[in-house]
Amino acid sequence: MISGIWKEDVSLAPYTTLKVGGKAKYFAVVKNEEELKEVCSEARRLDLPVLVLGGGSNLLISDEGIDAVVIKNEIEGILYQELDDEVLVTAGGGEVWDDLVSDIVGRNLWGLENLSAIPGTVGATPIQNVGAYGVEAGELIESVRVYDIDKDDFITLSVADCHFAYRDSFFKTAGGRRNIIVSVTYRLSKKPRPRLLYKDLAEYFKAIANPSLQEVRQAIINTRAGKFPDWTKVGTAGSFFKNPIISSEEAAELVKEYPTLPVFVQEDGRAKISLGYILDKICGLRGLREGDVGLYEKQALILVNYGGASALEIKEFVQKISDAVFEKTKIKIEQEVNCW
Ligand SMILES: Cc1cc2nc3c(=O)[nH]c(=O)nc-3n(C[C@H](O)[C@H](O)[C@H](O)COP(=O)(O)OP(=O)(O)OC[C@H]3O[C@@H](n4cnc5c(N)ncnc54)[C@H](O)[C@@H]3O)c2cc1C
Structure with missing residues (x-):
């Protein structure tokens, strides 16, 4: 075969x-x-x-x-399992992520709508704990079925086994990398559970009380269309870098120097800071282009291949961006994109 x-x-x-x-x-x-x-x-x-x-x-x-x-x-298949107020949805790792979200929203199940319009497959959502608009996939994941390459066996990992964190999980560790994600099970709610606190969404819905699930999905699709280049036409991997998470003391020092820098306090007291703001307002790099590589003119976190850029050119460009950020802020930024 x-x-x-x-x-x-x-x-x-x-x-x-x-x-x-x-x-x-x-x-x-x-x-x-x-x-x-x-x-x-x-x-x-x-x-x-x-x-x-x-x-x-x-x-x-x-x-x-x-x-x-x-x-x-390209392992496909979607299975819905009804519980009282919830539904468990198990999807094959090769299913297209946004087709799944669309199907789930069409069935009036709440949970994944804020993650609408993200490219890629179901099997990749646990890898970096895909997140957007105040929601992370890990919050909805019930379990992950994997094939362990070393053990030559299929096993099911609980959400606790996955160690989800900001753009991170067990699957990015040395031990986790030997697992191939075959399917993912998400726990969704039949009852409305809108998550609209994220700034763009709060603004979008300020005049609309109790939006429907379809309205929330459409709001996300519209908002993203204004921020991201069309990845079916332009070379991009979305946000190339992670937002840095630093100590509260370091954040306080930066805010002294840059008082309008957006800072988001994390549960553990550390501070997540907006790298888009640093690249744009502090380093003045939004829209920078060298040859065929650049930072998108509408959102500096997004790296764009305008045509024939090589991986080497992209890596050199990324190094320059990282150096510029370090020079201004003393922060060593991390890539979100995986390198092979
Ligand atoms: C325009 C654009 C917007 C984006 N917006 C967001 C966003 O808002 N939030 C966000 O978090 N991400 C975003 N991304 C990044 C990306 O879409 C997600 O990380 C997505 O989950 C990647 O899925 P993929 O199937 O394309 O993974 P790939 O790029 O194919 O793989 C990514 C990594 O996951 C591993 N992997 C993939 N599938 C499996 C599997 N089944 N088992 C084991 N390992 C696997 C690969 O080996 C690789 O290391 C965006 C990207 C683009 C281009």
Whole structure:
């Protein structure tokens, strides 16, 4: 069976939204657990690492390509399980994320609507604990079914096992990386649970009491359309960097120097600060373009490949941005995008 899905020397750039990257030594599209197991056993036989590709919307792949077996996860299927006031939804890791959100909203189930219009697949949502407009996927995740490459076994991880944090999870650790996410179960509410405190949403709904679920989804879609470039037309991976989280003392020092810097106090007392503001207002980098790489003119956190940028050019540009931020704030910023 493997011969039909197994390919050699496949160019990966078309599989990423940044449209950058060299070839994979081996490439296989898997549509079910059996195929996944088989491809991994072949990788083991060849003594090559396995990397998993979803929608390629959070990836920067090197120009040289990778000596690995790249698996494109296309495991589909959605199952709804009714409870009293809630519904458990289990979706295959290869399902398109926003198609799932649309389906869930269409069934009048609350929880994931603020995460509308994010590119990518279901299986990637636990990796960086996808978040937007005041909601993180981890808050709704009940469990995650994975294939453990080393143990050659399928297991179910509870939400506690996933160690979700801001744009982070167990799956980004050395031990977590050996897991391939096969399906994710989300716990949704039949009762209205709007989460409208995020500034843009509060503004959008200031004259509308009790918006419907469809209205919230549409508000998110409209708001995002004004902030992000159209990733189906322009090379981008969305926000390239994480918002830095620093100590309250460091934040207080920065606010002394830049009094309008937005600071969000976290549960543990630390402060999340707006990197978009730093890049734009403090460093003056919004809209900066060098060759085919730039920071989007409407939102400085978003890196854009305007055409033929290479991974090397992007990395050099990213280094310059990081240096500029460090010079002004003494903060070492971290990338949100994964590098292969
Ligand atoms: C325009 C735009 C807007 C965006 N907005 C947001 C946003 O608001 N919030 C946000 O959090 N992100 C955002 N992103 C980033 C991205 O869409 C998400 O991180 C998304 O979840 C990535 O999904 P993917 O399937 O494309 O993952 P990929 O890019 O294919 O993979 C990302 C990482 O996850 C791993 N991975 C993927 N699938 C699996 C699997 N099944 N098992 C194990 N590992 C896996 C990959 O190996 C890789 O390391 C945005 C991106 C773009 C282009």
